[in-house]
Amino acid sequence: MPKTTKKAEVKPFVRFDYSRMTAERGNMMMPKADLIDLARRLEPVRAAVIKQWRSGQLGFMAIPERTADLKAVEAMAKTVGREFKTLVVIGIGGSDLGARMLVKALKPAGKGMEIRFIGANTDPDEMAALLRDLDWRKTAINVISKSGDTIEPMSAFVLLRDRLVKAVGVNRHARHVIATTDTEKGTLRKIADREGYRTLPVPADIGGRFSVLTPVGLFPAACAGIPVRRLVVGCRAVRDEFAAAKTMDNGPLMFAGLQHDGYVRRSQHITVLMPYGERLREFGSWFRQLWAESLGKRLDRHGKVVNHGFTPVAALGATDQHSQVQLYNEGPFDKTLTFIEVESPDADFRLPNPYPDIEGTAYMAGHRLGEILHAERAATSLALTENGRPNGTVFVPRVSPEAVGALVNFFQIATAVAGELLDVNAYDQPGVEAGKKHMYKLLGRKGFEKF
Ligand code: PA5
Numbered sequence: 001m002p003k004t005t006k007k008a009e010v011k012p013f014v015r016f017d018y019s020r021m022t023a024e025r026g027n028m029m030m031p032k033a034d035l036i037d038l039a040r041r042l043e044p045v046r047a048a049v050i051k052q053w054r055s056g057q058l059g060f061m062a063i064p065e066r067t068a069d070l071k072a073v074e075a076m077a078k079t080v081g082r083e084f085k086t087l088v089v090i091g092i093g094g095s096d097l098g099a100r101m102l103v104k105a106l107k108p109a110g111k112g113m114e115i116r117f118i119g120a121n122t123d124p125d126e127m128a129a130l131l132r133d134l135d136w137r138k139t140a141i142n143v144i145s146k147s148g149d150t151i152e153p154m155s156a157f158v159l160l161r162d163r164l165v166k167a168v169g170v171n172r173h174a175r176h177v178i179a180t181t182d183t184e185k186g187t188l189r190k191i192a193d194r195e196g197y198r199t200l201p202v203p204a205d206i207g208g209r210f211s212v213l214t215p216v217g218l219f220p221a222a223c224a225g226i227p228v229r230r231l232v233v234g235c236r237a238v239r240d241e242f243a244a245a246k247t248m249d250n251g252p253l254m255f256a257g258l259q260h261d262g263y264v265r266r267s268q269h270i271t272v273l274m275p276y277g278e279r280l281r282e283f284g285s286w287f288r289q290l291w292a293e294s295l296g297k298r299l300d301r302h303g304k305v306v307n308h309g310f311t312p313v314a315a316l317g318a319t320d321q322h323s324q325v326q327l328y329n330e331g332p333f334d335k336t337l338t339f340i341e342v343e344s345p346d347a348d349f350r351l352p353n354p355y356p357d358i359e360g361t362a363y364m365a366g367h368r369l370g371e372i373l374h375a376e377r378a379a380t381s382l383a384l385t386e387n388g389r390p391n392g393t394v395f396v397p398r399v400s401p402e403a404v405g406a407l408v409n410f411f412q413i414a415t416a417v418a419g420e421l422l423d424v425n426a427y428d429q430p431g432v433e434a435g436k437k438h439m440y441k442l443l444g445r446k447g448f449e450k451f
Contacts, residue, residue, distance in 0.1 A: 094208020112225020
């Protein structure tokens with residue numbers, strides 16, 4: 001039987017240890033003596049982010065105050081959960097990765113609806129696999145698109161709607177669809193209004209990749225049985241701490257500052273995020289979009305060509321120790337590593353000793369699996385440090401809703417700070433829009449003939 005630990009949640013929900021990002025003497029780590037100077041440079045940056053938040057320019061920072069959205073999500077999830085067994089979530093990018101991450105990390109066993117994802121690709125084989133075993137009478141669709149114009153989710157939607165209508169009839173199908181989209185404009189809003197679908201809002205002032213803690217991610221999570229209110233508790237705690245904590249104790253501020261310092265002074269352009277533990281596997285994919293799309297920019301905020309950006313790498317501990325750590329330890333000095341460590345697993349197993357005379361397994365006897373996972377991270381961090389490789393660790397007490405909400409906002413705020421440091425607009429994505437226009441032209445969409 002697994003040992004099950006149910007511990008009361010204790011603050012802080014996240015703690016960033018950056019002691020191994022610096023060294024006594026400067027090599028490919030930041031010289032320790034420079035920390036004070038970094039902290040001094042970060043203070044006006046924090047002030048700028050807080051000013052933008054307080055003047056209403058940073059929608060994601062005000063998510064804890066969006067209580068009406070939270071209530072709408074909880075009420076809708078309750079009703080939909082009573083009516084249906086499976087929820088098919090359709091979305092891509094910021095309308096997809098956050099919900100996947102929450103469900104993977106937090107779905108309670110045996111509770112909530114079954115959640116299936118589609119629309120993050122236009123892969124017919126993936127669609128065929130989904131359609132193979134769907135029972136339409138017990139299935140609802142949550143189609144998520146802020147613009148309502150994105151081809152991957154919208155092509156999946158029209159296809160699934162067609163199957164749904166064939167299965168339950170045009171009149172009844174509307175009850176099966178919940179559209180999460182802009183409250184006023186866009187193609188999906190038009191469709192939802194025409195069909196009479198139930199809807200949830202994508203806040204106008206929150207971009208896709210910052211929207212996981214809005215109805216975009218919260219509704220699928222609530223349907224999965226996750227207590228979404230607790231995600232917002234963690235999100236708020238990190239935001240308020242960002243505003244109040246001393247610079248050197250300020251996790252998101254120091255994370256962004258250290259990444260930026262490595263980028264400009266030591267050409268460390270690659271950011272590896274390596275959570276330890278299967279439940280956080282999708283966290284890296286969510287972070288990868290946030291960090292890449294927000295900071296990878298041709299122009300700075302004054303229109304000067306800068307071609308800035310970090311290349312994020314999503315790794316998983318301990319799995320990728322046997323795939324990538326060789327490169328991280330001995331390859332080019334072009335990256336920083338950040339581990340995420342979960343201090344207490346929800347369940348644990350003590351190892352037996354079936355072969356006391358064989359040291360290759362006997363040394364493990366009596367140790368717990370969770371303890372081995374801690375040792376894996378600690379050993380990897382130590383080996384990297386010995387080789388002069390900057391690495392930090394974000395600690396969370398458990399994979400609880402509070403901790404995941406806190407982790408999300410840790411990296412969202414860090415992204416906002418990094419955007420300030422690089423002096424780029426972290427909230428647009430002109431490079432993605434250009435590709436979309438070319439594709440519309442290729443597929444014959446009216447209005448894009450001359451693009
Ligand atoms: O972060 C973003 O804004 C993007 O990744 C979008 O989320 C993605 O392109 C999907 O857009 P939409 O929700 O409009 O379909």
